[in-house]
Amino acid sequence: MPQGVPTAVPDDGLTTRQRRNRPLLVVHTGEMKGKSTAAFGMALRAWNQGWPVGVFQFVKSAKWKVGEETALKVLGASDEGGPVTWHKMGEGWSWTRKQGTDEDHAANAREGWEQIKRDLVAETYRFYVLDEFTYLLKWGWLDIDDVVAALTNRPGQQHVVITGRDAHPRLVEIADLVLETTKVKHPMDAGQKGQRGIEW
């Protein structure tokens, strides 16, 4: 665990305090799904600070991550911590009030991104999880210039955590913290399938 001693002091004209509280863009990438798990683990800290947490889940399956979703929703509804809002593309975005269709994933994903941009401008949340967001860029559904501009120009103190494999190089470039989770050993290598309570 880093012990809080920076390895370099930048010549950016900021005080330590200003620099310390700079909002972060975090990218969790790598081959394993530990990246989402870690992002939701970070969300626990944000919740504990009383910050409004917004999750945008760019995946279809209702089965994966249902544990994290239930937990964050129970926390958000509790008397402690901050509120939690969970947006899920697979069920149709909550703000559009229409059923999710399988017809046009790209259009659905772009709708999600447009809402994120509106929320960033409005400073709706203090902590964002954009889960599996990297694929939208990988598949060419979003314009990287648009994404970089919206993230780098976001106002106030909004932390953004992005997960997914194969993060776009420019996303890595503008990120403050990039973590990569790799497997050293996995039960599927030994013929074991995913199981309830562990994989979802």
Added chain:
Amino acid sequence: MPQGVPTAVPDDGLTTRQRRNRPLLVVHTGEMKGKSTAAFGMALRAWNQGWPVGVFQFVKSAKWKVGEETALKVLGASDEGGPVTWHKMGEGWSWTRKQGTDEDHAANAREGWEQIKRDLVAETYRFYVLDEFTYLLKWGWLDIDDVVAALTNRPGQQHVVITGRDAHPRLVEIADLVLETTKVKHPMDAGQKGQRGIEW
């Protein structure tokens, strides 16, 4: 994310169902503290299954991980999910009812391990987080043979997640899943110190 297709089917005489539900020993290691965050993220899934969750935190500081602790405790006390028991060495183990002393870390840590062994035999929890446990082996406070025997012979369906740097090779050997989180880029490299809501 692995799509549930094993790369090999072992000749172990087990059915797929038996193999699927085999209790796991997971080791989260690597240079970054994402390893604990991911372990607590996994605990959300276990909680959502209604499983009793037991956390043994082998760290002194009260500041780090207070977000995860508060969140898991709120979840454990809610009407949904399973119960959560959080044991913390820094405050003195709850079952000994004495104040934590700084005098003998090794003795305190060994007391924690003895309780874990009792709980494994009694099948007290279904999901264990042994946070920063690797150091107890690294520093020679525990006997690796004793640890390997207790973990490999644990009865029933008890999942165990161990975190910490420099996991002992024999721990890696007996683990089913080993994940390593590495930093690609970290704000401390740019002179930024840890901040509230992000680092703790």
